[in-house]
Amino acid sequence: MTRYLILGMGVAGIAAAEAIRSTAPGAEILLLSDDPFGYYSRPGLAYYLTGEMAEKQLFPFTIGDFHKLHSRYVQGRATAIFRGERQIEVDGKNRISYDRLLIAVGARALPLTVPGAHLEGVLKLDHMGDARQILQASRRAKHAAVVGGGITALELAEGLLSQRVKTTYLLRGDRYWSSVLDEQESLIVEERLREQGVELIRRAELLEAFGRRGRVEGIRLLDGRALRCDLLAYAIGIQPRVELARDAGLAVDKGILVNECLQTNDPDIFAAGDAAQAYDPLTGRSIIDSLWNPAREQGRVAGLNMAGKKTAYLKSVPFNVTRLAGLTTTIIGAIGRGGRDEDLVGIARGDSETFRSLPDAILAQSGFDVNHLRLMIGRKTLLGALVMGDQTLSMPLQKMIADGADITPIRSRLLARDTRIADVVAEFWKEWSKTPAAA
Structure with a gap:
């Protein structure tokens, strides 16, 4: 056997x-x-x-x-x-x-390597045991600091806040998740976090954690600022x-x-x-x-x-559904810096638009509300999409991107300054989905 x-x-x-x-x-x-x-x-x-x-x-x-x-x-x-x-x-x-x-x-999870990382109350979210530990620690914690720039760090901030712990989120750069989101999308997330009660500190680089009797009592930043906290959660990769x-x-x-x-x-x-x-x-x-x-x-x-059944693994178009500050967000395509699902560029829904050229694609961005759409447009196909809020177009966009739908008939409309991008995509999908190419 x-x-x-x-x-x-x-x-x-x-x-x-x-x-x-x-x-x-x-x-x-x-x-x-x-x-x-x-x-x-x-x-x-x-x-x-x-x-x-x-x-x-x-x-x-x-x-x-x-x-x-x-x-x-x-x-x-x-x-x-x-x-x-x-x-x-x-x-x-x-x-x-x-x-x-x-x-x-x-x-x-990558370990935190600053002085004081060993202190009790310094926590990560890597597996079930970590989640239990965070929930237990949050019962007695009064103020938590969160370090990290991606989805998991945001999940930590929201999780701690939901446990009624005052939460401060430290952003290393000028805005949230800049390798993925454009400025408007970062602003959407940051404003929603503030509305929920999360304090944001930008350009904050952790220098050390300090404490007494083996337990964390605060952190010190590279610029000399100090913050009192009895729980430090991190997600740094x-x-x-x-x-x-x-x-x-x-x-x-x-x-x-x-x-x-x-x-x-x-x-x-x-x-x-x-x-x-x-x-x-x-x-x-x-x-x-x-x-x-x-x-x-x-x-x-x-x-x-x-088991002997030869089968090739073919990487599909990345399709990641997550939640950012309570807002359902779908990321389709690996088209940004680094070529991963984390890295996106796009064309967004709204009234005003600006343009810039890329080697094989045109990028257009526009205003936003809580329902936000950003598309990456290639010469003949859609290369990627980011959908915030209303998810009606998520699955159609995934299908169109995965199958390389020829968007030549609507490309100029998508790039027109007064276009309602979502409406154009919806109309195109309604007709394209009936064609043999969509089978």
Whole structure:
């Protein structure tokens, strides 16, 4: 009997187990994870902090779902891979053999490295245990400071505020998430945060945390300013867990390098999810895609290939739905600086517009309200979109961008100064969706 060993019990690992079971009904599947909570929705942790989701709602699998997998779960941490023997070491002691191995161990939150980062009350949001710790700490906290520039930092600020903790959000630059949002979009988010009661401090670089008796009591900024706080939450980025693969002699860059079949340079070892740097045949580049849906698809494709059903992983157009200061926001396309879903440029909905040229596209921006649309227009196709508020056009835009819809008939209208961009897109979608190209 073939033994499939999966390291990691996130969405990639579970998707791989499902794919293996669907292809190899009689195979032995083992899942190894050092997370005591097993499989749960990490994107849901933000809603857990705000009280919008109960803890039990974070667990998408029932006992029946696990029974259908006919798999065995082992709690522990893989500490070494012995490729020659096709074995892994667990917790530095026992060994488990495998025929096919999947590394789906994800990524970890980057640690805070300033003096005082070790103090009690300095917290991150990386997994379920962290969320529980934040909720527990917020019961006695009076004033929290939040450090970080992306979605997770904002989720921390909103979560703490919802727990009735006075919250100050430190922005390192001049505005929120400048690598993704344009100035108008940043302003929308910042104004909504202020309305909710979050204090914003711009151009704030953390120098150190200080405290007494081992507990944080405040922070000091690079410019000398000091802020009293009894809770410091941070989200400053993530780092793929590649140490296990590197120590085993597998090819590693920023992530574990895999081909279009999610296979490493060892034919019996595969990688998927946040730890994997997958080859994209469409662009010829290897990329890390740290989103839930790509991780699930990578896990599925890896599982199929492990079970002998050759399948290529094709990176889809990034489609990320999040919430920024209570405003549903969908990001489609990886078209900004750095080429990731975090980096966007666009054409926005409103009355006044300005133009600037890019090498292969034209960018137009306009005024905004709580329903805001920004599009990136190429020569013949839409290259990306950001939709805030009203999500009516999100799925149509995703389809149009993914399928490379020829927007030549409406391109000039989209770039006209008095155009209601959303109306033009809606009209085009109504007709284009009926054509064979949209099938």
